[in-house]
Amino acid sequence: MLSSINNIFGNSKKKKTDAIQSAVVAYSIRNGKLTVLNEVPEQSVKNVQAETNGLVLTQGFHKIGGSFFYFEEPGLYFFSFPFQKNSLRIVVGKDAIENALLISNTIIRGNKDDEQSLKHLKKEVLDRFLVLTCTYACIFVQHILNETGIKSRLVMTLTAEEENQYNDGHTLLEVYDTAIKKYVLVDIDKKCVFESDNGEKMDLLSFTGAIKNEAKIRIVSAAGFPKLDWAGFCAVDSGFNFQFIEQMFCYDEQQQLNLYKRICNLPVIMADNKYFSVSSATEVKNSWKNKLNFLPVEEFRQKFYPL
Known part of the structure; x- marks a missing residue:
């Protein structure tokens, strides 16, 4: 009985995990507003910015975890590839105070x-x-x-x-x-x-x-x-x-x-x-x-x- 239940839920869980793994959760936050980001088809991408391993990126197209996204404005950019990896990047603007606050939001108190x-x-x-x-x-x-x-x-x-x-x-x-x-x-x-x-x-x-x-x-x-x-x-x-x-x-x-x-x-x-x-x-x-x-x-x- 237990093995049967385990098989049912085990198979169900596996299928669900596989489905989730194909999804990307991507969004940006600026001034308290959360904006969902969509992947950009590779054929629509122009002038991809040079790859960087740093936290701060420039505005434009960037490749994150094998997917292309457009970084439109200053803000925090979050990417989650479930069960694989997370990525966090920042685009800074001309406002020094906003930039400091953006970077501060990569930190929690502890x-x-x-x-x-x-x-x-x-x-x-x-x-x-x-x-x-x-x-x-x-x-x-x-x-x-x-x-x-x-x-x-x-x-x-x-x-x-x-x-x-x-x-x-x-x-x-x-x-x-x-x-x-x-x-x-x-x-x-x-x-x-x-x-x-x-x-x-x-x-x-x-x-x-x-x-x-x-x-x-x-x-x-x-x-x-x-x-x-x-x-x-x-x-x-x-x-x-x-x-x-x-x-x-x-x-x-x-x-x-x-x-x-x-x-x-x-x-x-x-x-x-x-x-x-x-x-x-x-x-x-x-x-x-x-x-x-x-x-x-x-x-x-x-x-x-x-x-």
């Missing part, structure tokens, strides 16, 4: 890949999401931005409160936007930028200043939903799973703002092998206190945001 080399990460990202915490995510995205000629810098924030060992600071990128000739703060980890009440994109100093002054901050997300390694984000030493804590942090915009109010009190930028911040050491209660060089706000602004 720590599985934190200790891997850039060379390894650049290979892995071609067929799966990377799993990185904020600092490593920023380093990876900055590297890809540099390869595409986009200027950016790693920046940090620290809490002014007592340390608790799990949300005491944050690492982000400031990406230089040539259109407005200024640095714009991009949270690679949370896939968002920040706008003031008048719609102006914030840099690190204006963002932390708004938090201190309790000014209105608008979070502009490029993710659409939390990208988190729910099962695997665990402390390396103890194995403690952060999933319940992380769920609260990303539950809605208000909880995300509450997190920023905790971890983004002090701006920190490195220059000349020194860490610079604003205010005074009397406001800092964490272990970074003796590592920071404190400048008045205007002096900090002139040093890192010259007109």
